[in-house]
Amino acid sequence: MIAVTLVSLFGLLLLSLPVAAVLGLTGVILSEIYSFIPATRGIATIGWQAMNDAVLVAVPLFVLMGEILLRSGVAARMYAALSGWLVWLPGGLMHANIATSTLFAATSGSSVATAATVGTTAIPEIRRHGYHERLFLGSIAASGTLGILIPPSINLILYGAMTNTSIPGLYLAGIIPGLGLAVMFSVTVWLACRLRPDWGGRRIEAGWDARLRGLPHLIPPLFIFLLVVGSIYAGWATPTEAAALGVLGSLAIAALGRSLTRTMLHAAFAGTIRTTGMLLAITTAAYFLNFVFGNIGLTRNVTSFFNDLNLGPLGTLMVIILFYLVLGLFMETLSLMVATVPIFTPIVTGLGYDPVWFGILVILLIETAMITPPVGVNLFVVQGVRGRGSLSDVARGVLPFLGTLLLAIVLIVIFPQIALVLPNWMK
Amino acid sequence: MITRGLDSTLSGLRRLSAGGVWLGGGLLTLYCGAVGVEVLMRRFAGHSFGGLDEIGGYLLAFVAAIAFTETLLNRGHIRIDLVQARLPRLGQAAFDLLALAGMIGFYGLLLNYAATLLTRSVTMGTRSMTPLAVLQWVPQSLWFAGIALFVVTGAVLFLRALVALAAGDAATVQALIGARSADDDLAEEKALNDMAAGEVRA
Numbered sequence: 001m002i003a004v005t006l007v008s009l010f011g012l013l014l015l016s017l018p019v020a021a022v023l024g025l026t027g028v029i030l031s032e033i034y035s036f037i038p039a040t041r042g043i044a045t046i047g048w049q050a051m052n053d054a055v056l057v058a059v060p061l062f063v064l065m066g067e068i069l070l071r072s073g074v075a076a077r078m079y080a081a082l083s084g085w086l087v088w089l090p091g092g093l094m095h096a097n098i099a100t101s102t103l104f105a106a107t108s109g110s111s112v113a114t115a116a117t118v119g120t121t122a123i124p125e126i127r128r129h130g131y132h133e134r135l136f137l138g139s140i141a142a143s144g145t146l147g148i149l150i151p152p153s154i155n156l157i158l159y160g161a162m163t164n165t166s167i168p169g170l171y172l173a174g175i176i177p178g179l180g181l182a183v184m185f186s187v188t189v190w191l192a193c194r195l196r197p198d199w200g201g202r203r204i205e206a207g208w209d210a211r212l213r214g215l216p217h218l219i220p221p222l223f224i225f226l227l228v229v230g231s232i233y234a235g236w237a238t239p240t241e242a243a244a245l246g247v248l249g250s251l252a253i254a255a256l257g258r259s260l261t262r263t264m265l266h267a268a269f270a271g272t273i274r275t276t277g278m279l280l281a282i283t284t285a286a287y288f289l290n291f292v293f294g295n296i297g298l299t300r301n302v303t304s305f306f307n308d309l310n311l312g313p314l315g316t317l318m319v320i321i322l323f324y325l326v327l328g329l330f331m332e333t334l335s336l337m338v339a340t341v342p343i344f345t346p347i348v349t350g351l352g353y354d355p356v357w358f359g360i361l362v363i364l365l366i367e368t369a370m371i372t373p374p375v376g377v378n379l380f381v382v383q384g385v386r387g388r389g390s391l392s393d394v395a396r397g398v399l400p401f402l403g404t405l406l407l408a409i410v411l412i413v414i415f416p417q418i419a420l421v422l423p424n425w426m427k
Numbered sequence: 428m429i430t431r432g433l434d435s436t437l438s439g440l441r442r443l444s445a446g447g448v449w450l451g452g453g454l455l456t457l458y459c460g461a462v463g464v465e466v467l468m469r470r471f472a473g474h475s476f477g478g479l480d481e482i483g484g485y486l487l488a489f490v491a492a493i494a495f496t497e498t499l500l501n502r503g504h505i506r507i508d509l510v511q512a513r514l515p516r517l518g519q520a521a522f523d524l525l526a527l528a529g530m531i532g533f534y535g536l537l538l539n540y541a542a543t544l545l546t547r548s549v550t551m552g553t554r555s556m557t558p559l560a561v562l563q564w565v566p567q568s569l570w571f572a573g574i575a576l577f578v579v580t581g582a583v584l585f586l587r588a589l590v591a592l593a594a595g596d597a598a599t600v601q602a603l604i605g606a607r608s609a610d611d612d613l614a615e616e617k618a619l620n621d622m623a624a625g626e627v628r629a
Contacts, residue, residue: 016511016522016606017529018504024533044540051491051570057483060490064455071623116616237466240483244462247455259623267623269452270497273490274615276451277498278505280491285533332505375507380609 001034001301009339010330019335020278024285027292034296042295043288050287051280054240055161059283060276061243062152065224065250066108067268067275070117072254074220075104079121081214087204090197091189092129094139097122098189101143102182103218105150106225107250111370112381115144119385132199135192137386138397141378142405143185145367150178152228152243155363158283158338162290163345165355167239168232172422173356174363180418181364181408188404220253233426279334286338293343303347313351317413320344321365328369333377337366357412360419364409371398371405433587440580444500447493458486478559485566492573495534496580501615504530508606520592520600524585527604531581538574545571 008029012022031039050056069075082103083096097118104114119140126136148155151171160167193200228246231237237245254260293299306316327336341362348358370378373395383391412418462479469475498504511522547553548564555561584604591599 012529013507014510015525015529016506016508017526018506020504021526021529021533024537025529028533028536040536041540043537044544047537047541048488048544048567048570052484052488052566054480054484054487057480057487060455060487060494061459064452064459071620073624112612113616116613231466236470238480240480241462241466244459245466247459248463251456261623261625263625264623265452266449267619270448270622271619272455273448273451273494273497274501274503275498276491277494277496278503280487281495281498281504281534284491284537288537330507330509332507335505374509377609381612384609384613 001030001296001298002305004033005030005298013331018281019332020281020285022285023282023289023335023339027285027289030296030298031292034298035292039292039295042291046288046291047284050284053161055157055167056280056283058152058157058167058240058243059154059279060272061240061247062108062154062157063275063279064268064272065152065228065243065246066113067271068247068250068254068264069107069220069224070113071264071268071271072250072257072259074217074250074253074257075107075113075117076121077217078103078221079118081217083204084206084211084214087206089186089190090193090200091186092131092201092204093122093125094131094136094189094193094200095186097136097139098143098182098185101140102146102150102179103221105147105178106152107221108147111144111147111378114147115140115378115381116385118144119382123386126201129201129204131201132192132196133389134393134397135189135199135400136397137382137394138399138401139185139189141371141376141382141394141398142401143182144378144381145370145405146178146182148366149174149181149360149363151175151225152239152246153363154279155334155337155366156359157239158334159341159359159362162286162338162342163355163359165345165359166423169356169423170359171229171232171239172426173360173419175422177360177364177408177412177419181405184404184408185401188400192400220257223253224249282335283338286335289339290342299343299346302343303350306347313353316351317348317353320348321361321409321413324362324365325368325372328365329372330375331369332375333366333369336369337362354416354420356423357416357419361409361412364405364412368402368405368409371402430587430590433583433590436583437587440496440576440583441500443576444493444497444580448497451490451493454486454490458483478557481555481557481559481561485561485569488566488570489573492570493576495573495577499530499577499580499584502605502607502611506606508608511606516597516601517592517595519605520588520597523600523604523606524588524592526606527581527585527588531578531585534574534581535578538571538578541567541571541574 008026079100082099086095089095100118101114126133156170160170227249228242232242349355379394383394465479545567548567553563588600588603
């Protein structure tokens with residue numbers, strides 16, 4: 001049964017079917033082969049429940065919030081503001097790449113938008129200041145993955161919705177690993193440029209005058225982050241309500257910046273609707289697939305498979321981590337997450353691990369998948385912005401950061417407190 | 428003749444979907460306004476409307492359903508073209524048709540059972556088990572209409588691309604239903620940014 005599932009998933013993926021159809025049709029195939037009462041009959045009920053889920057409303061709202069901030073130019077201005085403060089470090093603008101992506105992550109969950117915005121501004125600077133091109137590209141691709149870890153993250157909402165885990169808890173748990181990983185990426189750049197000083201480019205001087213003038217551009221993202229995350233923890237709003245407040249806040253920022261125009265709204269709406277259609281088509285199909293998994297006993301099968309292996313908690317966890325790392329090479333990341341999380345989370349929590357902690361671990365693994373070839377969305381986007389040379393430059397440049405990400409995964413497995421200290425403290 | 432009929436149907440569907448962008452975005456924004464009022468009232472006046480989260484769920488079902496079509500028309504449903512990208516152009520076009528058929532197949536099946544669900548909600552007068560006690564067929568029929576639009580659009584796109592493939596016109600197939608590359612994603616990002624800046628009238 002497990003084999004048929006994997007063959008169907010991979011076969012359909014390689015036939016280049018949309019991943020939503022891959023997940024859905026795999027559900028139909030499994031139902032036809034293994035189910036006594038065709039599970040397919042439940043498809044509409046499951047579809048309605050998935051699409052009418054009050055928790056998932058936060059998804060299009062956070063997309064809309066990010067779109068408004070992006071289209072009104074707020075995000076692009078952050079880069080110049082941050083670079084003034086960071087260029088003195090060995091590695092210069094590469095730290096600005098990381099810092100901007102981190103701050104961007106607090107306002108938007110789209111890695112394409114992050115890498116495109118940072119990349120468009122930053123890539124022309126590579127030659128101007130003589131940076132090591134590969135490392136520079138790698139820093140953009142790697143830090144673009146932070147968006148799904150630092151709240152408000154759409155992936156964490158999906159994890160929370162599919163496993164009945166507290167979304168405020170997940171958001172709190174993502175903060176320290178997210179900021180920590182950003183710092184670790186910066187240290188990676190710093191180390192690389194200490195070892196190879198010629199990689200760090202020519203030193204750029206930034207005056208205090210420019211630094212101070214840039215500061216106001218950092219207020220909007222911080223305001224949005226405080227509004228969204230703050231209103232959740234002050235107990236004023238649920239995550240969905242916080243997303244709505246974030247949309248109102250981003251509209252206010254756009255209005256203050258005189259960019260709240262009909263054309264801007266149209267662009268933001270179009271971006272939101274297209275992303276929402278993609279996200280919800282996959283999510284709906286994944287809900288159905290997981291319904292079939294439960295119906296035909298595949299979830300039980302996988303659990304007993306792991307029990308028979310008799311690996312103990314840590315051994316089982318290692319197998320699951322390995323599974324994500326390998327599948328992450330080939331699979332699109334969102335579908336990888338929504339198709340597997342409902343199966344693995346009960347196994348992992350059954351072994352005594354915390355579901356909030358596992359959510360953060362999964363996100364780190366998904367981040368890894370976003371920058372590992374042959375299918376690594378951030379590599380493609382950065383290469384696309386660059387528009388010349390070959391993809392392997394980006395893939396090689398991202399290697400040091402991949403090492404850092406794997407180190408972060410090891411750390412979070414050894415020290416679960418990194419993720420859990422904030423949620424436990426807030427309880 | 429068939430080509431022209433399909434093309435004009437498609438442009439009609441595109442206009443409909445473009446209206447859906449404004450409708451969906453507008454409804455989401457309105458909902459945010461209502462939630463803002465609700466949060467402030469609850470905090471400072473100790474009063475709650477109640478039921479906004481339930482309405483949010485119906486809103487999501489409707490907006491997501493109409494979003495499926497807009498995403499489809501922009502070739503935005505993610506695919507992995509690892510194998511496909513290595514094929515000759517006509518082979519790629521055949522894969523594109525297969526991919527679309529897969530999407531129509533799954534969501535067509537969903538539509539089929541959704542019709543049963545909707546009929547049952549109408550005949551039994553099912554209501555939600557909440558204080559609002561919403562008659563389920565009302566939001567469900569909007570949702571159903573959205574999914575139906577998606578499946579119909581998929582079918583029209585499929586026929587149009589099939590005609591193109593039969594004529595050996597791989598370029599049209601690619602433009603209608605081809606897999607997107609990262610360059611396409613970036614081109615869309617740029618187009619939306621230009622549009623936002625008011626440089627291009629949409």
